[in-house]
Amino acid sequence: MSPTAMAHALNAGLRRAMEDDDRVVLIGEDIGRLGGVFRVTDGLQKDFGDLRVVDSPLGEAGIVGSAIGLAMAGYRPVCEIQFDGFVFPAMNQIVTQLAKYRHRAEGRASLPVVVRIPVGGGIGAIEHHSESPEAYFAHTAGLKVVCPSSPQDAYDLVRQAVRSDDPVVFLEPKRSYWRKGELDLDAVPAPVERARVLRAGDDVTVVTYGALVPVALEVARICAEEGRSAEVIDLRCLSPIDDATILDSVRRTGRLVVAHEASRTAGLGAEIAARVQDRAFYSLEAPVQRVTGYDTPYPPSRLEEDWLPGVDRVLDAVDRTFEH
Amino acid sequence: MTAVQGDTNAPPETSDVEVLLTIRHFETLLLRMFGEGRLNGTTHTCLGQEYVPVALEPLIADDFVLSNHRGHGHYLARFRDPAGLLAEIMGRAGAVCSGVGGSQHLHRDGFLSTGVQGQSLPVAVGIGLHHKRTGSGRIAVAYVGDGTWGEGAVYEALNMAALWRVPVLVVVEHNGIAQSTPTRLQMAGSIADRAAAFGVDFLEITGHDLTEIRELAAPVVRRVREEHRPAVLQFTTRRLGPHSKGDDTRTAEEVEPLWALDWHAELSARMGEEFSRLDERVRAEVQRVAEEVDARPPAEWEPAGGRLPRPVVSGG
Numbered sequence: 001m002s003p004t005a006m007a008h009a010l011n012a013g014l015r016r017a018m019e020d021d022d023r024v025v026l027i028g029e030d031i032g033r034l035g036g037v038f039r040v041t042d043g044l045q046k047d048f049g050d051l052r053v054v055d056s057p058l059g060e061a062g063i064v065g066s067a068i069g070l071a072m073a074g075y076r077p078v079c080e081i082q083f084d085g086f087v088f089p090a091m092n093q094i095v096t097q098l099a100k101y102r103h104r105a106e107g108r109a110s111l112p113v114v115v116r117i118p119v120g121g122g123i124g125a126i127e128h129h130s131e132s133p134e135a136y137f138a139h140t141a142g143l144k145v146v147c148p149s150s151p152q153d154a155y156d157l158v159r160q161a162v163r164s165d166d167p168v169v170f171l172e173p174k175r176s177y178w179r180k181g182e183l184d185l186d187a188v189p190a191p192v193e194r195a196r197v198l199r200a201g202d203d204v205t206v207v208t209y210g211a212l213v214p215v216a217l218e219v220a221r222i223c224a225e226e227g228r229s230a231e232v233i234d235l236r237c238l239s240p241i242d243d244a245t246i247l248d249s250v251r252r253t254g255r256l257v258v259a260h261e262a263s264r265t266a267g268l269g270a271e272i273a274a275r276v277q278d279r280a281f282y283s284l285e286a287p288v289q290r291v292t293g294y295d296t297p298y299p300p301s302r303l304e305e306d307w308l309p310g311v312d313r314v315l316d317a318v319d320r321t322f323e324h
Numbered sequence: 325m326t327a328v329q330g331d332t333n334a335p336p337e338t339s340d341v342e343v344l345l346t347i348r349h350f351e352t353l354l355l356r357m358f359g360e361g362r363l364n365g366t367t368h369t370c371l372g373q374e375y376v377p378v379a380l381e382p383l384i385a386d387d388f389v390l391s392n393h394r395g396h397g398h399y400l401a402r403f404r405d406p407a408g409l410l411a412e413i414m415g416r417a418g419a420v421c422s423g424v425g426g427s428q429h430l431h432r433d434g435f436l437s438t439g440v441q442g443q444s445l446p447v448a449v450g451i452g453l454h455h456k457r458t459g460s461g462r463i464a465v466a467y468v469g470d471g472t473w474g475e476g477a478v479y480e481a482l483n484m485a486a487l488w489r490v491p492v493l494v495v496v497e498h499n500g501i502a503q504s505t506p507t508r509l510q511m512a513g514s515i516a517d518r519a520a521a522f523g524v525d526f527l528e529i530t531g532h533d534l535t536e537i538r539e540l541a542a543p544v545v546r547r548v549r550e551e552h553r554p555a556v557l558q559f560t561t562r563r564l565g566p567h568s569k570g571d572d573t574r575t576a577e578e579v580e581p582l583w584a585l586d587w588h589a590e591l592s593a594r595m596g597e598e599f600s601r602l603d604e605r606v607r608a609e610v611q612r613v614a615e616e617v618d619a620r621p622p623a624e625w626e627p628a629g630g631r632l633p634r635p636v637v638s639g640g
Contacts, residue, residue: 051457057487062446062480069450069464072436077450092477096440097447104431106422106625 004183006176009151010040012185013158014078018048021076024162027054027063028080028116037082038118038177060090064115068097071111076162078114085128087117091136098167099142114161114168119147120211120261121308122175124301130174131298132262137169138239138271145239146192147171149213151181153196153236156189164192171238173211195242197249201231204255204318207246207272209235212259212309219314230318238268246272247280254285255321259309264292286324289317335595336534338602340378343404345606347374347397348588350406351565353614354396354413358569362618363414367427370397372564373497375587377401377467379537380495383545387493388451390444390466391437393428394497398467402435407613416620423623442468442475445494449481452490456552463491463548471502473515479522485554486522492554493545499563504573515558525555532561532587562586 004012018024026041032055035042045053056063060081067077081087087094094115102110121130137145144166148154154172161168190196198213199220206216213234220230231249235241250256256276258269269290276288291309299307336344351369358367377398391398399409399420408420412430415423421431428439438444448464455462472478473496485492496515500507519526527544529537547553562582566572572579583589592599 057480057483059480059483061443061477062449062484065443065446065477065481066450066453066484069447069452070454071450072447073451073454075454089476092440092443093446096438097443100429101431104421104425104429104436106424109431 003180004151005178006151006154009155013155017159017162023076025052026078029082031080064090064093067113071113076112081117083129084119084131099140110165112165116170118174119171120173121304127298135267144168146237147210151183160192175211193237195245196234199232201229203229205231205249205253206257207233208259218311250280251283256288257317259291261293263295286321291317343378347400349607349610368394369565370394372562375532376559379534387463389435393439395437410617415623419623422625441472442478445481448492449484452492465493467495470498482522489552491548491552493548494556496558499561503567519556528558530560
């Protein structure tokens with residue numbers, strides 16, 4: 001156990017996955033000598049060679065498409081998309097081929113491809129370096145979508161994603177890359193599709209994931225000072241959603257706030273709110289509240305602190321759930 | 325490099341003619357069944373282009389084929405399975421992939437089709453990369469049309485294939501029309517020049533004589549296989565039918581001359597009585613298959629090797 005940054009935990013997880021299985025190959029832009037823009041693959045080409053860590057030309061359809069071909073031939077490819085906004089040229093490959101293949105093959109074949117994407121804002125970057133595209137993937141049947149919030153989860157989930165026989169869209173919150181946390185390289189990982197209750201509480205449930213997890217924990221700390229007990233759930237897996245963990249919590253607390261960076265309309269918050277009202281309607285003391293990015297393109301960096309959901313906006317939402 | 329059709333006197337093998345005719349009568353039957361309301365969904369027939377996959381098949385028999393929306397001929401030339409394909413299109417028992425794919429999304433060992441233009445080329449690169457690395461001697465073959473060359477994924481894949489010397493063969497069925505848009509309205513420059521820009525081998529074949537095509541294409545395929553040089557093989561061909569069904573925007577005056585160039589008429593003249601007998605026998609056989617498949621129960625998903633299909637479902 002030692003404090004480790006998420007980027008280093010991901011690196012360790014990929015290294016372990018490559019040691020465990022020589023069918024694992026990495027492909028992406030500048031992932032070899034440079035180690036990727038965020039250095040997640042640092043040193044891997046040096047240690048595993050350029051047949052297993054492949055620097056690709058610019059071309060995300062080519063990256064994901066060739067990974068699909070490699071997976072069909074028996075490899076377990078891990079693609080790196082350099083930034084969230086760069087995944088869109090690969091959407092066709094992801095939506096029409098990667099997500100559909102098991103269905104097409106009647107379950108007889110699947111594509112064990114991981115698509116790693118740095119996501120979200122808060123790093124002073126620009127629009128297409130700061131986006132939160134998770135809802136597009138969660139909306140696509142046939143994909144698992146995961147998003148770790150801690151170095152330990154990053155390490156565990158990336159290894160589990162590589163072992164998955166089905167495609168996984170692996171979202172890495174950029175502003176969490178250099179946050180440190182304890183990392184146990186031999187810990188027994190939780191199931192991929194299980195949300196994690198990070199802080200138990202009785203009065204309100206806050207569901208979030210990725211870079212907003214520390215925000216939700218800070219909200220819970222402040223709530224405690226104000227005499228309110230907030231439960232914080234880290235989703236970890238955005239598709240499929242762990243309904244049971246959310247419903248168990250809401251049936252106890254009666255109040256739910258969902259927070260994410262992505263824009264509001266048709267986002268994960270809407271989906272979770274719909275599921276909860278459907279299955280825990282009579283437990284609810286108040287309407288489900290969403291705290292999200294706005295329905296606008298991502299703003300210039302000097303405005304992003306206003307755009308991103310922060311502690312104050314989540315606290316306001318908690319307050320609203322007590323107004324009823 | 326352009327190869328033109330020369331005079332070839334040797335008649336084609338009977339088994340090849342049977343496959344040609346199977347595809348012709350299969351496609352004709354589909355259009356008729358749509359017209360009678362016995363089929364639904366959509367289809368794209370390869371009338372006029374049947375000879376391309378039939379000619380290539382012996383050269384690529386063990387190789388992975390990535391097909392497209394106009395892929396019935398590619399499938400039938402490979403598997404000679406009109407019953408399985410028709411069952412797939414009709415959603416009947418015995419379907420190639422239990423009716424979940426339909427006309428243009430077929431999946432079978434060594435064969436995958438998608439209707440989304442150009443998207444199979446990057447996948448071919450991945451498959452080819454595997455064969456290059458393992459020295460298997462196999463290649464990946466992707467069928468595209470002339471219209472496909474408007475898609476960006478084509479160029480990402482050509483770049484990777486040429487850069488990494490991947491054994492990928494791109495077969496272009498250049499029928500001069502992309503759905504309703506003639507080539508001159510949708511393509512700048514030429515496919516040959518585009519291949520040249522990537523340093524990719526290119527050969528155009530204009531004839532439809534199977535023996536001659538095989539002689540011309542064999543060295544190209546051999547270079548792809550042995551030297552891992554990607555290549556583009558362009559068949560200058562003709563689409564005799566509609567894009568899909570009843571959507572041919574060409575006038576009769578435009579289509580009629582194409583029929584005069586058709587392999588069917590040419591083989592009939594060349595083979596005479598024998599061709600007529602084969603033609604009638606295959607037509608009757610395809611009709612019999614249609615009646616038999618039509619009478620089957622609906623397709624069902626079956627357990628795969630003891631493992632039930634378990635698609636990952638979003639939501640629910």
